[in-house]
Amino acid sequence: MKAAVVGCGAVGSFYGGLLHRTGVETHFLLRSDFAVVAAQGVHIQSVQGDWSFHPHAARRPEEIGPCDLVVIALKATANREAYPALLPPLLGPDTLLLTLQNGLGNVEALAALAGPEKVLGGLCFVCLNRIAPGIIRHLAHGRVMLGEFQRPALPRTHALAAHFRQGGVPCEVIDDLNLALWKKLVWNIPFNGLGVAAAAGYEAVIHGHWDSSRPLGSCLPTRPLLEDPRWLALVRELMLEVIHAARKQGLDIPESWADENIERTRVMGDYYASTLLDFAQGRPLELEALFLEPYRRACAARAECPRLGALCRLLQQLEAARQPPATF
Template identity: 45%
Template sequence: MQPRSPEISSSLGRIAIIGAGAVGCYYGGRLAQHGHEVHFLMRSDYEAVVREGLRITSYQGDVHLPVNAHKTAEDIGPCDLVIIAMKVTSNAALLDLIPPLLKEKTVLLTLQNGLGNEEFLAQHFGAERVLGGLCFVCINRIGPGQIHHIAQGRINMGEHTRTPLPRTQLIAEEFRRSLIDCHVVESLAAARWQKLVWNIPFNGLSIAAGGIDTEVILANPALETRVRALMVEIIQTAACLGHTLPPDLVETMISNTRTMAAYKPSSLIDYLDGKEVELEAIWGEPIRQAAQAGIAMPFVQELYDELKNRLAEKA
């Protein structure tokens, strides 16, 4: 299946998607659907996508389209925007993958989970290039080049270590035009901690409690109590670090999670598939950052220790 030419002139220029799993294929697919020139770095799905195209089934409408699939970053070449959606556990590979994609003003947007990703990119490729995005979306990869979009889809986007620039607003505007609910945030660090309020309890308990989905977690009064305690601890820690989060965040996140029904968080899927779980970025790094400021996180520490034991048993 041959990729089609962009139907709309894109102010984003050439876009590369590094990490063509559920997140990369979904957001990259939306951009390609709406006329942007998107190039996907694909490995295991390459043959299937070249042959069959990319499929997104969604409550917003299904999409089936040919896309530009490549086996190497060198085949893609220099781009204007590089969207990084690969697992944090593979970040070392970015040292080889990103250089062929760079030109003078290439922007790097990481959609990865946890803390420390912007710092990694800034250290190796320059802080001025780096943006971060927090994805609040319920999606799963159900087959090669096949993405099931269940609910939500919002991205909170911000600049690394500085307030938004004109480029931040431009990217967000183009995302919104592509059916991606995208909002610019003043503080990316605060947004990162806000995402952890969901990721730490639900991704963690889904594994620690024996491989269960979000519906089962919230149907268990003891586990829901634990979710709430973890959320409150994360919010209080963020406040101590200077990041004030919405006062109704716990209730909002739990209510939104109930609408997901039997959703398997990404860390649970990795765990069940025998893949490496993003243990340090999601659980370890927040504990370490808090400790550097003299703040203890006993509930998160307990969950972190349980996860380490679970992962060690399965190794």
């Protein structure tokens, strides 16, 4: 198998590395990290033991050429420009596209570009951060779930899952990708969204509006969101709203899924979800994929989601204000 990884941050580097460990010919499409990775490879500092690997490094997709598999781990904010610019040179008649991106709308965008029969979605349940060029810190977890776009899993998906298992992480194959995406949103919406919105203050989160004359405070990682009863209550309310919205669309997620996610998060310590890091470093937030598109689909299904609506409004306001980086 020949695979390309597009978006070689924490997620792309980690899971691309797992494929490389199984003997897959792995190419990384790189920008700022090119020189470091080309010379020194990628180093994973993991709770399960450190390891390193040397993928083929490229600056342009034409240097890689058509692949059997393209793993996409870009920020969803880059989709509109990156998909048509970066993916076509990597595509052959039988290329599979696997998006490991968060949120909704990513598989649909890939299907529009390359055809639905080529598209798979993956959900990563892992705590990772890129701490320097070519260096990834793996803090906890690692499980990945794979499914096909708009159809049950085919043998090719099971074969890819076997590579991830051989690489060292649990991998589950699912027949309903949409259900799995909504289950992941039950975690992503509160911990990515509230973590950023907390910089505007608790009352701003409740009312969905920030008084811009007041300075921003600090973003909140997972631990304080769970230890403060007020924030924990909002975490649970948001989770239940997402579950309710999914159920309105015929997706069977039990309410107990909220508490299961909360308990799994307690072992993460002070984990800064990706949106918090984007906000602190002045990068665009993944508002569409993680918050606005889920809210639109919830409203279309006539699900009542007042907390999610308020969170969306506040995050849009914070994004538009483009304040100096928040502090941790």
